[in-house]
Amino acid sequence: MTDLWSRADLTALPGARLLGEPGPVGGISIDTRTLAPGDVFFAIRGVASDGHDHVRSALSKGAAAAVVAEGREAAFSEAGALVVVPDVLAALEVLGRAARARTRGRIVAVTGSVGKTGTKDALRLVLGRFGATHAATASFNNHWGVPITLARMPEASRFGVFEIGMNHPGEILPLTAMVRPEIAIVTSVEPVHIGHFRAIQGIADAKGEIFAGMEPGGVAVLPRDNAHFARLAAHAQASRAGRIVSFGEGEGADVRALRIAAGADASMVEADVMGHRVAYRIGMAGRHVALNSLAVLATVAALGLDIDAAASAYAAIEPAEGRGERARIALPGGGEFLLVDESFNANPASMRAALATLALTEVPEGGRRIAVLAEMGELGEAGPAAHTGLAEPVVASKADLVFAAGPLMLNLWPHLPASIRAAHADHASGLHDAVADAIRPGDVVMVKGSKYTLVSKLAASLRARFASADKQAGTGRAAQ
Template sequence: MTDMTPSAARPPLWTGDALVAAMQARAIGEAPDVCGVSIDTRTLQPGDLFFAIKGDARDGHDFVAAALAKGAAAAVVAQDRAAEFEGQGALYVVADVLDAMVALGRASRARSQARIVAVTGSVGKTGTKEALRTVLSAQGATHASAASYNNHWGVPLTLARMPADSRFGVFEIGMNHAGEIEPLVAMVQPHVALITTVEPVHLENLGSIEAIADAKAEIFSGLLPGGVAVINRDNPHYERLRKAAENSPAGRVVSFGETPGADVRMTRIILQPDQSIVEATLFGEPATYRIASPGKHVAMNSLGVLAVVEALGADLALAAIAMAEVTPPSGRGEQIRLPAPGGEIALYDESYNANPASIRAAMDVLAQTPVGLRGRRIVVLGDMLELGPEGPALHAGLAEAVAACNIDLVFAAGPLMKNLWQKLPLEKRGAYAPNAAELTGAVLGALRAGDVVTVKGSNGSRTGAIVAALKSRFATNAA
């Protein structure tokens, strides 16, 4: 028989009475305590509360029986489906499952004494969120969003999972359209709100870079009165963002970047293949720290991290030391060494997402990375999506970065990347295919020991499959 009670290793997250009150639920069977919250049976742990959320493709009610069989303490189900599951386990019956999870998230925020930060930006929000998780965890119990749980279900799920005794909370907030951030940040009610940068992403939905800046600035609307807005001083839209912050509940605006006058300012950076050394002034005080990730873009975001640390009232010196533990999240610059006949291939997995700024940043890292004997610098690129009418020109414009970063070969996939492919000189053309799946064979056949390769594309372009194929192929060679 499966143990459905919270274990000693996982103390109760919510009592049954608290769940009933927060969600205005009707309990069928006992109202058990739960030690976690889940919406996915693949990752569900015994003792979790399973929310049967109805998504675009799947209805969570189809997985309630599996969740209970796997050890879920209870399931949250809609009133019109509840009769299907009676007798299979404990149920919390509600009018709408997603609304119930939002209500539980709000209850979590209401009970919490944690210092909270909300993070958004066109580029780097997940890496920044993970860096904040790392440096704040060294100073107290820290709760942060899993993966990129930053949308209308990811934010309330993350809130609902926050332990009551958390000292810090870090929430990533994303958007594809104007008006999406405001209701999410209203749930989070942060003490600090950070915008990493504003770049031409989601142009298809928003129409202009100024509209993107305004949509990102919605994050300031949810600040608690007197909170702190943290803004990239180097971004061309800084003044627009600053004015939005000043018209919000923020009591203070803090800036970061290389621009003179930034509160957290980088004065020098030493870029190495596997790390970055940063010299900076932190609110007027000199500091030097190491980040276990390469790239100027990572170093720039580290300044924002330290600005947030100060705004939260945490220890800046300890945070700077903890920066040495910050590594890239999977699919966002993770470095992988692949054994190959005669040596190895260095792979940068950037396959999770892409836009013009992040592709240029990835090429900058590649330019700083030494190659082996007879090795080459190679990029494998999939389409950048949601760029609207400017998409073809933005793809073609990457040819300048290819030349500036001394990239030897480009492999391109997708109809938009064909615009880049056509701009490349013949000697830099590796191969082109209509999609990532059809490009994979050419990439596998071309790589050799000594090469350094970056794979990058929007998530919808499926370049992650090329990374998986590389891992599989060269692991086989190693054996």
């Protein structure tokens, strides 16, 4: 194993004192549930938990060392090697900056109101065809997620892909300064987290912060069809970016979709990538996925890589957990249903995209489309109207039954046809039994909502309940 960091690197952290001898460093961790032997555990103090409560567990699981705050080391003096620092999160940020400084890899950063995680994952897959590509496997896009993703980047990486998120103005600035991308992508500007902004223009300005950290002469990749393209372009032009590359379906896009044939499980795209024609298959559903593939190909072109090879990689793409993941689940009495798990998070744009994909999903004879919708958060005063505005997309989704959760969904409920209103509950937990009882063979069940609603537990309960019932029935069939 090649050490990710050396003993000297750890002792070089600002104000660091080493107690004990660390083992070889293979990774960085802030979570003992996923810690691997050889990881250095950073005891970050968060809003809900303090990493110092888990230091002994980390060291007992084989952590190479634990980075702890000055004054807390006495509690772990016999547990293993410690790196004592004035500020644990600041130490992680320093290590992240050191990783950025030492790499010769090409660095890409992605932000956007919707689609940033999917685009980051697609870039990891596509760029992986050309060399070792480093990117977080989860949505590590905040004040601790970005530095830990940097700190985990092997020195030999040919490419690094970083997702940068925000809930408030000013949050992207320090993160893009750490990442220092040579290519920065904005997937979209939509009224997501609008409750923290006076107007959607403020969201565009916050997303535009990503260009402030760009390397000189870098490339800004922007959504040409978005209503806030000009505002984003102004931010890019005011930065050190050398040029702007746009993507979309409109005539002015540098990377333009000539045709998108969106299907229930996959899509076909024909595109013009700055004069190069290419046709390719995307191995997952969603028109929004097809549009964001244009941003990926724009990045590939900016890096001077083979566009055809990159496009062909898209056939192997699969949805991540909670982001359109599909599972066929056996029912105890025979037959099966299709679970479409969109439960990772939700906002008005992603909700519409998920409903549009539900409309494309084929339903066998006797089956129905069932939409389980939990409310969307961080919309502020726009929340009630945003939920009312889902009525048309829900009807267009061809949903036969709708289950809704949360007080904000009461704004949608009376605007739906009475024939499709199945049940409403104050919390997603109140729908578990009702949804399970309603499912019949051939049904397609799509689950979508904001993370705080815990609607993901409803999706998990459907998997567990029917897998368990199926096992008891002795059919031997389970979720696939």
